[in-house]
Amino acid sequence: MRCLALALILCSLAAFANAYCYMGPKRVGAQEPCQDDTDKDWHEVGSSWTNSKCMECSCTAIAMDCCDRMGRPSGFPEDCEVLRDWKECTFEVVKKNDHSVQCPHAAVGK
Numbered sequence: 001m002r003c004l005a006l007a008l009i010l011c012s013l014a015a016f017a018n019a020y021c022y023m024g025p026k027r028v029g030a031q032e033p034c035q036d037d038t039d040k041d042w043h044e045v046g047s048s049w050t051n052s053k054c055m056e057c058s059c060t061a062i063a064m065d066c067c068d069r070m071g072r073p074s075g076f077p078e079d080c081e082v083l084r085d086w087k088e089c090t091f092e093v094v095k096k097n098d099h100s101v102q103c104p105h106a107a108v109g110k
Helices: 002-019
Strands: 021-023 048-050 055-059 064-068 072-074 080-085 090-095 098-102 106-108
Antiparallel strands (some): 021 064, 055 064, 090 098
16 A cells, blocks of 8 residues: 555656656757747757746757746636736636636646
């Protein structure tokens, strides 16, 4: 029973750790700029930026790494919706029929 519980915990941690970050193709020793997958902008090696989908990225000689800066809401009631502010990289979970009422939720990432 303890092994099953440990396996479930490890599987959930692996999913959490990898769900909202990604690494681009390996670029060992590369000095060429990285191209953002979302905005298609080019960024010099050593630079960091946040793209229009709130992914915080960095360009290194090894790879381009990006992680979700906003997080993803989950576990909220069906009568609620997510309002995202892509400029500020924030979100609110509110009632569909009354945006002044906040809804309970969990969030993954960020």
